[in-house]
Amino acid sequence: MKYLDEFRDGQLARQLADRIAAEVNPNRYYRLMEFCGGHTHAIFRYGIQDLMPPNVHFIHGPGCPVCVLPMARIDQAIAMAQQYSITLATYGDLMRVPASHRQTLFSAKAAGADIRIITSTQDALTFARQTSTRPVVLFAIGFETTTPPTAVALITAQQERLHNFSVFCNHVLTPPALQAILTDTAHQSASIDGILGPSHVSTIIGSAAYQFVTQAFNKPIVIAGFEPLDVMQSTLMLIRQINDGRCVLENQYQRVVTTAGNCKAQALMKMTLKLRPQFEWRGLGWLANSALQIADEYAEFDAEQRFAVTIKPSEEQRGCQCPSVLRGQLEPTDCPLFGRVCNPENPLGACMVSSEGACAAYWNYGRRA
Ligand code: SF4
Numbered sequence: 001m002k003y004l005d006e007f008r009d010g011q012l013a014r015q016l017a018d019r020i021a022a023e024v025n026p027n028r029y030y031r032l033m034e035f036c037g038g039h040t041h042a043i044f045r046y047g048i049q050d051l052m053p054p055n056v057h058f059i060h061g062p063g064c065p066v067c068v069l070p071m072a073r074i075d076q077a078i079a080m081a082q083q084y085s086i087t088l089a090t091y092g093d094l095m096r097v098p099a100s101h102r103q104t105l106f107s108a109k110a111a112g113a114d115i116r117i118i119t120s121t122q123d124a125l126t127f128a129r130q131t132s133t134r135p136v137v138l139f140a141i142g143f144e145t146t147t148p149p150t151a152v153a154l155i156t157a158q159q160e161r162l163h164n165f166s167v168f169c170n171h172v173l174t175p176p177a178l179q180a181i182l183t184d185t186a187h188q189s190a191s192i193d194g195i196l197g198p199s200h201v202s203t204i205i206g207s208a209a210y211q212f213v214t215q216a217f218n219k220p221i222v223i224a225g226f227e228p229l230d231v232m233q234s235t236l237m238l239i240r241q242i243n244d245g246r247c248v249l250e251n252q253y254q255r256v257v258t259t260a261g262n263c264k265a266q267a268l269m270k271m272t273l274k275l276r277p278q279f280e281w282r283g284l285g286w287l288a289n290s291a292l293q294i295a296d297e298y299a300e301f302d303a304e305q306r307f308a309v310t311i312k313p314s315e316e317q318r319g320c321q322c323p324s325v326l327r328g329q330l331e332p333t334d335c336p337l338f339g340r341v342c343n344p345e346n347p348l349g350a351c352m353v354s355s356e357g358a359c360a361a362y363w364n365y366g367r368r369a
Pocket of ligand 1: 319320321322325332335336337338339342343347348349350351352353359
């Protein structure tokens with residue numbers, strides 16, 4: 001497949017592995033955090049960790065939007081769907097994420113709530129057009145990559161006067177999360193030597209958004225694509241920086257990512273959304289200015305204002321180590337529930353459900369307890 005196969009070439013991968021082996025300093029460790037779940041899955045799917053010398057170690061970051069969504073937000077969505085006569089439109093990967101009291105969006109749907117799976121924001125708009133008297137709520141989640149389609153949906157709803165459409169906005173921002181991890185000096189900063197930076201997110205916000213990693217935290221960062229050769233080349237670039245004592249922002253994913261990003265998408269986001277003063281991240285806690293909410297000009301499409309609910313305090317699954325996995329402090333196989341009680345058939349935490357979750361990567365690609 002053009003543009004994919006060339007970045008999955010086994011011979012080139014072996015050459016890169018040889019280059020990395022030749023250049024690593026055998027007297028030190030290289031602890032590299034890959035921020036994105038997409039990187040984690042590439043590392044395990046293509047056996048990249050096994051191609052690395054034993055002193056190059058990948059630490060998995062929190063870059064999976066489903067995994068970092070706190071349980072309270074799913075509880076809130078379920079409560080909205082149960083307490084109001086609405087249609088809740090959501091992406092399939094959220095349906096099985098555990099909420100409090102062993103509930104999921106699937107179990108709420110089975111119990112009668114009108115919850116429908118969509119593949120794009122356009123599907124939610126279509127529901128709203130088809131059923132003009134019934135409220136349709138888009139359960140919107142994701143990093144900056146998936147935020148522009150939500151912005152377009154809000155603009156479309158306003159232009160078409162779709163007054164029965166609204167958005168339960170859970171879009172979050174990656175730079176504050178990375179900042180939180182690097183600030184957590186007691187646990188993380190000292191033990192991370194370099195960062196494989198977000199790729200698809202960077203297509204929207206641009207690589208310059210991560211300059212703070214080098215300036216404020218003195219860590220090298222390489223914006224890395226998701227294909228195996230991208231990850232391996234980025235790893236080599238980080239190792240070279242670390243060996244040379246350099247600390248700069250580099251962009252390996254230049255075929256897609258620019259310094260400034262997609263200015264048109266940024267303008268759409270700015271027009272329809274604003275910073276949320278505080279938002280809770282699973283694993284990282286409450287972070288200031290780390291998420292988005294509906295802008296005042298689009299307030300009539302804000303589901304949180306239209307369908308207010310009160311929920312009980314959330315109940316995390318006992319024993320689930322997702323928060324520590326998301327902070328990069330534990331590997332999935334360190335969780336006592338991994339593979340014994342928790343597996344993709346019976347997921348106890350979001351990291352096992354999501355297609356980008358670290359626990360799912362370990363399970364799917366063979367690193368089992
Ligand atoms: Fe949570 Fe399951 Fe992962 Fe353990 S294995 S951290 S229970 S998702």
